[in-house]
Amino acid sequence: MRILYAISRYIDKSLYRKILLSYLIIIALIVFVLLFDFYFRTANDLRAQAVDSHLRLTQQSASTLNANMTNVKSFAWNYFGDFDFHQFVRGMGTDPEGQSSYRGKISNFVYNHPIVSNVVISQLDGFSMRVGGLVSTLIAPSEMQRLTDVAIGANGKGLWLPTDMYNPSASGQQVGYTLSYVQAIRQITLTSPGPIIGVMHFTLSSESLEQWLAESEGSREGRTYLVDKEHGTIVYSRHAAERGKRILTAEELLMVGSQSKGHYYRSSLGENQLIAYDSLGHTGWLVVTEVPTRVLTESADNFTKRTIWIGVFTLLFSMLLAGFISSRTITPLKLLSKGMKAIEKGNYSVVLPVRTEDEIGYLSKSFNRMTREINRLISKVYESEIVKKNAEIKSLQSQINPHFLYNTLGIIDSISSLHGDERVSLISRSLAKMFRYNISGNDVSKLDAEFQQIRLYLSIQKIRFDSRLDYTIYLEPGLERVPIPKLLFQPLVENSVNHGISHSIDGGIVRIEAISLGQDELQVKIWNNGLVIDEERQQWLRELLQLEDAPAGLEQQQASIGLHNVQSRIRMLYGPECGITFSSDEQYGTTFSITIKTYLPDQEA
Structure with a gap:
């Protein structure tokens, strides 16, 4: 216990150690969970495939010999x-x-x-x-x-x-x-x-x-x-x-x-x-x-060894990377801490070096401005004025940049570009655009903007699934400016990826299209050829879409409550004649069709 207490005290005394330890724990946990899940899924599949292959080989061999023996017997019987x-x-x-x-x-x-x-x-x-x-x-x-x-x-x-x-x-x-x-x-x-x-x-x-x-x-x-x-x-x-x-x-x-x-x-x-x-x-x-x-199971055993070694090397590399990132993050903060301690001792002439344009650089610039302002105030006003200015300084210290998240994503974008990983850069830019779209003031958007939001989401998922995911998006000309509630289709697109494509070994395609049904109506179809919905769950979902209120316990099923919420929003905004229908089978895949009007009956909704 004393050793653990000593280690805890040692870590508590340094922000660098806390951040480094946090990085290591998070990275180790992620690597362990991913490798554990990947190993058990893939190793079991390899074992099952090896057994199935051997059984098929036995059956094919028996069929081949049986066919030859039958031919001999038939030939002899003809002459008999x-x-x-x-x-x-x-x-x-x-x-x-x-x-x-x-x-x-x-x-x-x-x-x-x-x-x-x-x-x-x-x-x-x-x-x-x-x-x-x-x-x-x-x-x-x-x-x-x-x-x-x-x-x-x-x-x-x-x-x-x-x-x-x-x-x-x-x-x-x-x-x-x-x-x-x-x-x-x-x-x-x-x-x-x-x-x-x-x-x-x-x-x-x-x-x-x-x-x-x-x-x-x-x-x-x-x-x-x-x-x-x-x-x-x-x-x-x-x-x-x-x-x-x-x-x-x-x-x-x-x-x-x-x-x-x-x-x-x-x-x-x-x-x-x-x-x-x-x-x-x-x-x-x-x-x-x-x-x-x-x-x-030899291939599965070899795969196990490779998985373990990959996990070990990934963890070691992640630890080194975490140490490097922590050091880059903490060094300016250490300088800022020394500057603050200098101010506490009455040295208001301290100047911090500004080496970055990120939030930490912004804090350093603010600190330098603060020290210059303090020096100016000390030489200009009486002690009462100094007290007043100190309050203003504290106010400056407590300010938070409202664009902190955008700047942080910009840092990730810059670092990933410097290190040659364009995928992280793409994810950062896409997340920034999605966040900006989500928090924009109006609750109503246009159909082309909504489709652009879906395109950003699928581009991020494409990086995650690589060749296991492809997607196409089609918006019929003339429908671009149709007003719709924000994020109306997002839950259904996420369900197609999370429950259709991700559960399929071979992956698949997500296709989204919007077509006109006449002067006042349009239909959005979200199709995927991943894992189909079994018959029992299809029946349950159809009954769920007919309900006005969500049944008890539905909160535990994110995909189902998302589907019910979308159905409720559509009927509340457009009336009972609009809504969601779906079909799912092995031959044609899974399609969710959303029928809405080309105008919002009540813009306030």
Whole structure:
């Protein structure tokens, strides 16, 4: 407590320390609040975008593979019911013309579907026709026989199966595996399904599947699997050794079994993971992707670090700037304080240097005039006259320049121009013009002056929002001199910026136009394409605009009470036939239309 008291006493003894401390507290608070709000908004958006992007990638990958598998199944099914194709299969070895025809058709299919590397049409006695690349040479006869047996056992139903690949030049060493579609060919009869006469075997390209997996996984730490939906075991992945491994627990199987696609989070080996899944048609398989959440949030984490460093450097720079500004402000005041102390000691000949043309310079000039006047009075009049003049001096000291605010804004304008920041200069000039307009004596203005006031306001907001805000203002020729109450449209323009544009991630446009509706009426439309008003609040606002008196509790909602006040002013001045209407939807944006007369029925209002 003693230390805090000592610090407080130390600061209280100097105006410079008080101003510097005030600057530091204000700057630190502003920087902290802005960075805190900006960080949480942006970081959460980055995390959500990363998750959404991963989910979309999983769905797109599943759709791509599902489309290719469906094409293969449809092609096989077309021949499954083709009588001529059955006749060809039965006499495959004795029908060179049919073999040439079907080889051409299947070759065209393989050419148009690069994911299919090889198609084999075989009879049960072993005679077969192969179309495509040489991938089939890497499938051992025993593996081909296993696939044939499975197809025959399915009794005509097409099946997708994982298939081992072997290298014949390395003594049958397994080199990987791929996916195959097999379907038995049954002879067509008029009475009942005929006997099985052959098997169709479609082999997918392992290179195409590898490329599909790489595109699905996205990041270097993501993994994609084809998983059996019933048992939760891996059907296909990058590594053949993983086939048959169970990666989904019983609880996870229950969850994924209730819906065709979705996502959830789980912890594995002490690390949180995002699991996304999507069904593959009627195969009974799922496309499952897993990726560590730290990979998804890496950009948000990097953004957090940058935000912290920017905040630290901004605070340090602001502290230095605050010290510099405080010093520039306090130094003339210190000289003035020394001059006052000199006068207290009877030295009326002190002269202060005048280095600026601002309020402090004005005080210095006034001080010098005061000392000269005192010297003149001392040498001219008696002590009674001196007392009288001292009263006049005190009166001079208490005078306040009525243009203090304008001069202060002029100082800000000059300093910003000297330091090359034209935005601050523009804001200062705009604020000065707006303040001068607001405090001018008359409560009634012209429409062109009101629009100029709105243009100044939007120019300041343009500096704040930069590229997120654009605006246009149109005033129909002939309406410039229409009399209107001051600041009638300002609340609605502010609502468009604060509730429409500022809440939209992409920003938007504010458009203001005034058009004539006839000889006695005009309409002002204030439109923006920012965040729309939800249906429930639209209904509430329409009911509010019909009320004569504001309901209880409305004071807490600045936007709503401003809208109600504008409606009340219009009806009070122009009558119930004039007022505000609005519309808001995603397609056309939000428009507030204000209908008024081209004259004021009662100028005194």
